[in-house]
Amino acid sequence: MVGIAPYDTVDFDWFEGMDAFNVRLFGLALQGEDVLVPELEREAAEILERVAADPAKVIGDEVNLPEVDRTELARTERREVIRQSVGEAFRSGVWGWVDDDLCYTHPWGFDIAEISVPTRVTYGTSDVLVPGRHGEWLGRHVPGAVVVVDEDRGHLDNPDLVTERYGWLVKPV
DSSP states (O other): OOOOOOTTOTTOOTTTTOOHHHHHHHHHHHHOHHHHHHHHHHHHHHHHHHHHHOGGGSSOTTSOOOHHHHHHHTOGGGHHHHHHHHHHHTTTOSHHHHHHHHHHTSOOSSOGGGOOSOOEEEEETTOTTTTHHHHHHHHHHSTTOEEEEETTOOSSOOGGGHHHHHHHHHSOO
8 A cells, every 4th residue: 555656756855754774775775686685584584583473573673663553563353464474475585575675776667657547546644664755756646646645544554444445446447
């Protein structure tokens, strides 16, 4: 439920409002795969260890998450989902995470002004991992985008809203 703006956006401070943890990791991505991979492998090992002890700690204390995200992570019904999803995410290594961080920090290869399909941009104003200003920017630059701003959310969406959030994708045009 988070939209990240293209890294090479002119007159846009991509890191503004972003937690120092993500700033550091994206900085490593800018240095290249050889620098990024060992750090993400170390981070993944720590995440797996934390999740085994307490799934609510999937995002470490070094990240200054807003209380709404910490509360969402502590929900009892999320515990097993976090365990399974983190285990699956790193089952074959950190390469998905590597690919994400590298593609976020490199040109996308298309102009978002050319997007012509129905698009929804959703973001939480308290997000510190991908600050809301990224969603604001996307909402202004993706033609015809429907923008959903969650004033009381951070990075994590409320799982009780899945039907509402994704229902528009299956509605007949």
